[in-house]
Amino acid sequence: MDDDDAKDLPEQREPAVLLSGIVGSTAYGLAHAGSDLDRLGVFAVPTEQLFGLHRPAESRVTTAPDSTLHEAAKWCRLALSSNPTASELVWLPEDCYEVRTALGEELIAMRRSFVAAGPVRSSYLGYATQQFRKMVARGERGDAPPARQAKHARHLLRLLEQGVHLYRSGELRVRVADPESLRAEGERLAAEPSAAEARLAWAEDQFSRRSVLPDAPDERPATAWLRRVRLAQLAVPLGSATSTLV
Known part of the structure; x- marks a missing residue:
């Protein structure tokens, strides 16, 4: 590959955090002076990274500070299974949110569709x-x-x-x-x-008693939301491998 070819490649972009907040004992109201501060979030990889031989990592976990970020599709799968840790992200008290993008707000607005x-x-x-x-x-x-x-x-x-x-x-x-x-x-x-x-x-x-919840979660809102996420994170229009969106 020569220098001219390298210039034509799309620039590598960092994943975008769509929604994140403080979870754990702080969100539960159970924190004490020595409690750790735990963070949970949803991120979206640049859409072009989904087209290669190897899929990007679906979770990013760090310590000091304690933070877990799930890729958008993985978070949706966890939420649709009512995973307690993942699900709480869209039900946090208002003062616990740290990042709330437009797509993150959409996720909060559709939170009831995930539960069954x-x-x-x-x-x-x-x-x-x-x-x-x-x-x-x-x-x-x-x-x-x-x-x-x-x-x-x-x-x-x-x-x-x-x-x-x-x-x-x-x-x-x-x-x-x-x-x-x-x-x-x-x-x-x-x-x-x-x-x-x-x-x-x-x-x-x-x-064992009757629930107000439906028997199964509704996957349609999650599917439509993921499509909007992928379009929003698409830097290279289809059919044009060298041009980028401004």
Whole structure:
């Protein structure tokens, strides 16, 4: 390749962050003085990068600061499965958002299309059950610090509270209703993990009832949004390999 050919190639562009915010304990209202600050976001790769032999990475994870960014298509797939961590991005309290582009605002506006009864029940109850099993296993081994057990318990309680409220109302309430009560119950369950079985049984009963949510999520808004994202990130018009949009 000579210098003239190199000049004709489109310039490599960085992915665009469409929506991002502070998540985790800060968003839940459970942060304390030593809590980490966690960030979650959605980015879009330049569309031309999707046409090569190898697809670009779909997630970008960093520490110090703690940040997770999912590519637009991956985030949509996670949200359509009611993944609790991904889904909360479009339901954050207003003061937790840091980047809100026009396409990000569209994602927030269509957030109800991602949720459905079956995925909500499966995801939230499944993730809470994972926390319970970790508590029990580590309690039996006796190798878990009390603070770690309490953290598992808080996650369990939060997931059940959020999941049942979403299942009943169609709204994901990210900030917990009563942080002090949740902390206190978390401490109690950390000392006696088997007591969490009653909370899981309560949630299973709630999830067995009729939900206000549809049976399955509506993929059409996500598909249409992704097409708008790809068009917005298209620097080289189709049929013109050398010209770029200004």
